[in-house]
Amino acid sequence: MAWLSTEFYFYKGSAPCRAVWMTLKVLKVDHEEKIVDLLKAENKRPWFIRLNPQHTVPTVSDQGLVLWESRAIMMYLMNKHGAEENQYLYPKEAEERAKVDRMMFFDMGTLYHAIKEYFGPKIHQGLPPDPDKENLLKTSLDYLDHFLEIGGVPYLCGERITIADIAVLASVTELDAMDYNYKCYGELFRWSERVKENFPHYKECCLEGVEMTRARVKQLEADLKKQMEKERKASITKK
Ligand SMILES: N[C@@H](CCC(=O)N[C@@H](CS)C(=O)NCC(=O)O)C(=O)O
Structure with a gap:
């Protein structure tokens, strides 16, 4: 039954998401990965706000319990799914x-x-x-x-x-x-x-997300530079 599963809502370019993802992996918690694209503001969609009114990722729905705040999720996952060998x-x-x-x-x-x-x-x-x-x-x-x-x-x-x-x-x-x-x-x-x-x-949980953030920042910097150059040229033309 769907409501009994563990659903992990996350974005790879988010550091707190990476922390929860690593915890799910190390505990071998069977989970469904649901990407919430922050760049497309998917976290502001009504269905996600109904799930987590604070609209943050990571969010985990574990057998019907919905949690956000990465460190609280990690502690919960340990309490709920921890076993002797990973205690x-x-x-x-x-x-x-x-x-x-x-x-x-x-x-x-x-x-x-x-x-x-x-x-x-x-x-x-x-x-x-x-x-x-x-x-x-x-x-x-x-x-x-x-x-x-x-x-x-x-x-x-x-x-x-x-x-x-x-x-x-x-x-x-x-x-x-x-x-x-x-x-x-x-x-x-x-x-x-x-x-x-x-x-x-x-590597599995961090490298791609780090690259995503790095690339996005480079893009923002390039866009900003272009915009400033455009404004500079416009101000010269005016004079
Ligand atoms: N203290 C929270 C921080 C969560 C957080 O701010 N996540 C960011 C991504 S890194 C987010 O979802 N931002 C979107 C928003 O706040 O609308 C945690 O550790 O889970």
Whole structure:
């Protein structure tokens, strides 16, 4: 029956969607993939707003339960579909789980927030990033680098990958899409390379979306340049 299935509404060029997609894959949750094209404003269509009044992707409808907010979806998927062999991704023990939750909230409230703030003009209009928000981004990358340094373990919360690594990796892929160089954050860079190499669903769930965003930004920049040139020529003709 259709309402008993798991439906995943997503757009590959969205970092939070990539985080949920990687979680669905690693948990081997049988799901139907339904692309919502943000560039065609499919998320503003009445049927989607009825499903998620906030009209954001990712959205998951799991056996009739509709959820949005990527990190909440990831936690739910673990609670609902996690099995003994993948429980390490979201440990049940309170202290270990709290460490994962801490990084999930850091990702949402600090890191991804800073990425969106800084790169907003570039992503949406092809303009340079907002210089007033550069410190916000640098501070959050510094924090992340420092957490990894003092943690002294290969992944954000210990010896094994957790959903916090998946969420933060998805945010970092947005930096890749922006061609932002974060090599100077040594621990962060090495961690990102480690997760990209060792997490089996990174390539499948991230590379195409990163390319889509990169190409779209290049297109917006080219359109903007053309428009400015047109306006410049028009103003010369007027004089
Ligand atoms: N905090 C949310 C953010 C979701 C979000 O803003 N998604 C964007 C794409 S990256 C979106 O759907 N934007 C369309 C809109 O807000 O109308 C999450 O993690 O799921």
